[in-house]
Amino acid sequence: MRTETTPSAGDDRDILLVIHAGAGDRRKDADPERTRIAETDLARALDAGYALLEQGGDALDAVCAAIRVMEDAPEFNAGRGAALTSEGKVSMDACLMGGDGEVGSVAGLDTARHPIDVARAVKERTKHVMFARPSEELLRSWGIELRDPDYFVTQARRDSLERARRDGDAWEKHGTIGAVARDAEGHVAAGTSTGGITNQMPGRVGDTPQTGCGNYAADGVAAVSGTGIGEAFVRTVAAHQVADRIRFAGQDPREAAEAVLDDIAAHRGDGGLIVVPDHGPGVVAYNSETMNFGYATPWGRRVHA
């Protein structure tokens, strides 16, 4: 288990943005150039979201801005560069939740450039909270930017799919991106976006769009986003469990995140969690080998890939 706490002035309620872009095993094909690209894109995502917080923007907008950058970055498993299913297609899921409890999520997208925009549309343009495979007509009516399915497919993901088909069930764990933020008003928000796992069966839905599993936010408590073996995050209702440990068990965010990662390990999984609590520093914790993350606060910033 590795845990890192963001720099802070004690129990403050300063603005805060924490992001992640996947957790998993150390890649055999990792090289300094790929690490540099990942760090550059994490920094760009932080900049996009944190600039809004500094201008007094709200946590939801900051979360979406950071996620949109990571969805466009082809090396992360969301939006362009999403993992390919056993049929060689992308199938993208996302969830966005504000600290007021309003939430939207979506599963099975294959044409939306920014899945997080679809989650936001579900949250703000419908009376519902989740859609599976919404029609293109519906996406257009929500003003979603659509791309040809080929836009999403990168050579690196084609290679991953070939390897997975050849070697059996090599799960692509370097996945799921997310962002959690606290704004100047003290509201929190959480967003998560994913391409799922390489070579997954058509129709498989992971933790991301199941509210409370991979993504959760509640003002006065915390915003949480997860990445890793999604099935274990579902069995443990991981993101909501972090919040409930803070809310009901009186644990601090670090204890809560570590306890939930232990529970995830007990349910045949690993991964990472990012937490922005109502007050005090944010937390990055993971029990996978690696995790891509970054944070920005008035007291310092950092990216790690």
Next chain:
Amino acid sequence: MRTETTPSAGDDRDILLVIHAGAGDRRKDADPERTRIAETDLARALDAGYALLEQGGDALDAVCAAIRVMEDAPEFNAGRGAALTSEGKVSMDACLMGGDGEVGSVAGLDTARHPIDVARAVKERTKHVMFARPSEELLRSWGIELRDPDYFVTQARRDSLERARRDGDAWEKHGTIGAVARDAEGHVAAGTSTGGITNQMPGRVGDTPQTGCGNYAADGVAAVSGTGIGEAFVRTVAAHQVADRIRFAGQDPREAAEAVLDDIAAHRGDGGLIVVPDHGPGVVAYNSETMNFGYATPWGRRVHA
């Protein structure tokens, strides 16, 4: 708020089965004959599940047996007699979770006679936890009994859809069925099955298949199933919140269920919850006008419609 506690011998761990078949407003077309049919089918569902518990069967099997009876009963909104979407079709969701944390769920079925069987297949025949609109080929490979889409459509649901189309958004709240059980070994399980809401937009997913929202089970804590305005159960991660209030806040199951229903009301919803805790009596609680429910214990049984 109405709350009812099952008869018990104090803090026992006796076998226990609690079921529900929807919560909502008092139907304008309610009549004694329909109430009698609902009570008869609730009693049949209880018999089917409780007989297994009495024979030493496990909680999962009892939950599935009770749900299969209610899925076949055309007056309940699950399986045959499920609500119709705006396109006049059924779109059924289900979730099954054992107290060991193993879970399966499914969204968007239109041919499976017993959606709960599909949830069980996801749980036990795949390494995943949720599928959206699994193909017929996949359902067949899991041995699922399929029916022609017309099998599911009843005249009463056609009439409801006509009314909803004519009168605008009249949500069909009489919905979702579920069962929670504790077996002779002390294990718990929860299952929930639904046809969603009348006239819903194609692709809408409610709380049922989102683990922790409409359905949750954890040995040593509780099994929980919900029915009502699904969107509010998602915003509050209702079923998991009940369990966490017991686990982390030390609340008794009745307090926990009532507190979560208050939270649901604060998130623009109402409905009902059934809870079977690790030990002690079960709970039925609802803040909707009505709820169909039943329970069976060594100390007594009851059905209410």
